[in-house]
Amino acid sequence: MDIQMVDLRRQNQRLRPELDRAIGEVIDEAHFINGPQVKRFADRLAEYLSVPYVVPCGNGTDALQIALMALDLRPGDEVIVPAFTYVAAAEVVALLGLIPVWVDVDPETFTINPGLVEGAFSGKTRAIVAVNLFGQCANLEPLRRIADDNGVYLIEDNAQSLGADYRFADGQVRKAGTVGHIGTTSFFPSKPLACFGDGGALMTSDKRWAERAKMIATHGQRVKYHHELLGCNSRLDTLQAAILEVKLPHLAEFNAARQSVAARYHAALADDPRWITPVERSYSTHLYHQYTLRVKAGQRDDLREYLKTKGVPSMVYYPLPMQKQEAFYGFARKGSTLGVAEELANSVLSLPIHTEMTDEEVAYIIDMLKHYGRE
Ligand SMILES: *Cc1c(COP(=O)(O)O)cnc(C)c1O
Numbered sequence: 001m002d003i004q005m006v007d008l009r010r011q012n013q014r015l016r017p018e019l020d021r022a023i024g025e026v027i028d029e030a031h032f033i034n035g036p037q038v039k040r041f042a043d044r045l046a047e048y049l050s051v052p053y054v055v056p057c058g059n060g061t062d063a064l065q066i067a068l069m070a071l072d073l074r075p076g077d078e079v080i081v082p083a084f085t086y087v088a089a090a091e092v093v094a095l096l097g098l099i100p101v102w103v104d105v106d107p108e109t110f111t112i113n114p115g116l117v118e119g120a121f122s123g124k125t126r127a128i129v130a131v132n133l134f135g136q137c138a139n140l141e142p143l144r145r146i147a148d149d150n151g152v153y154l155i156e157d158n159a160q161s162l163g164a165d166y167r168f169a170d171g172q173v174r175k176a177g178t179v180g181h182i183g184t185t186s187f188f189p190s191k192p193l194a195c196f197g198d199g200g201a202l203m204t205s206d207k208r209w210a211e212r213a214k215m216i217a218t219h220g221q222r223v224k225y226h227h228e229l230l231g232c233n234s235r236l237d238t239l240q241a242a243i244l245e246v247k248l249p250h251l252a253e254f255n256a257a258r259q260s261v262a263a264r265y266h267a268a269l270a271d272d273p274r275w276i277t278p279v280e281r282s283y284s285t286h287l288y289h290q291y292t293l294r295v296k297a298g299q300r301d302d303l304r305e306y307l308k309t310k311g312v313p314s315m316v317y318y319p320l321p322m323q324k325q326e327a328f329y330g331f332a333r334k335g336s337t338l339g340v341a342e343e344l345a346n347s348v349l350s351l352p353i354h355t356e357m358t359d360e361e362v363a364y365i366i367d368m369l370k371h372y373g374r375e
Pocket residue numbers: 059060061062086088089131157159160185186187188198199200
């Protein structure tokens with residue numbers, strides 16, 4: 001058995017004829033930058049998300065940077081960032097001279113705890129970044145309300161949850177990435193919707209921010225060689241857009257495939273007192289970009305080693321909370337106590353999950369977990 005955390009080869013093999021055709025067209029047309037595929041893909045993604053504007057860019061980290069620049073945040077402004085997450089949001093906040101303010105997360109969903117956000121505000125707070133982590137939305141409705149009540153922006157980092165649904169208390173459903181003022185995503189090869197390299201996009205309902213984001217991604221110009229804003233160079237390649245055009249119609253099926261693996265893990269592992277299986281909240285669907293256990297104190301690394309000897313890979317997303325990352329020493333601010341983030345960094349373990357897992361692989365992984373400590 002060849003168990004991978006994410007198996008890109010099998011998915012691409014399955015879609016190979018369609019991919020070959022799309023890539024062949026790009027080669028034949030030789031319109032490698034801003035070819036027609038780029039706009040076409042952006043329009044299709046906008047339609048899929050039911051959002052008026054999608055602005056493609058070079059990667060998910062750039063998307064976050066461009067979002068902050070489009071909202072015209074200025075050096076010294078504070079941005080609330082979850083303490084347990086991937087580094088991208090905090091990094092671009094700091095690179096722009098903004099001040100990251102760490103807020104603790106909910107222990108069951110790993111996403112920013114809305115109850116702690118207002119307590120972290122100062123007179124300089126301008127934005128909140130919510131990360132829809134591991135395939136499930138943060139609790140976006142209260143976050144959006146807090147943002148609107150306080151005149152700050154909500155940015156949704158949706159790199160891990162493209163296609164998830166957020167359900168409002170009144171029953172209204174919106175796609176993840178479209179509840180905040182601006183949403184961002186990544187098409188990195190392991191993400192739910194993946195290209196063959198780097199790619200990213202922003203999404204928004206606001207025409208002004210969409211226009212600004214588009215300009216910023218092209219050196220701040222609307223008209224060529226007329227630079228109205230300070231920008232950067234961040235493009236989605238035509239080749240990547242062509243690949244994404246092939247994959248977008250399969251996104252729902254990809255997400256369903258991971259959900260069915262998660263259901264099998266859950267049925268077999270949920271009652272085991274040695275770990276806690278992922279919790280699903282009623283306000284969000286869960287795409288299981290990661291299937292992340294919380295392992296009893298002190299046993300996580302041992303379990304990981306054991307699984308490795310059995311040919312089962314696993315990963316720790318993420319081993320250090322933001323407040324413990326050396327890069328931020330000295331200029332970030334703690335907006336709340338951060339005990340949950342610290343606890344999670346010591347207890348989380350993500351199991352293999354991807355769109356092409358076989359029943360035998362899932363059964364084998366479950367077997368190995370059940371045998372752990374009982375051999
Ligand atoms: C992958 C990821 C990013 C960054 O995307 P890149 O395309 O690699 O720059 C940002 N945020 C989260 C939560 C991610 O998982």
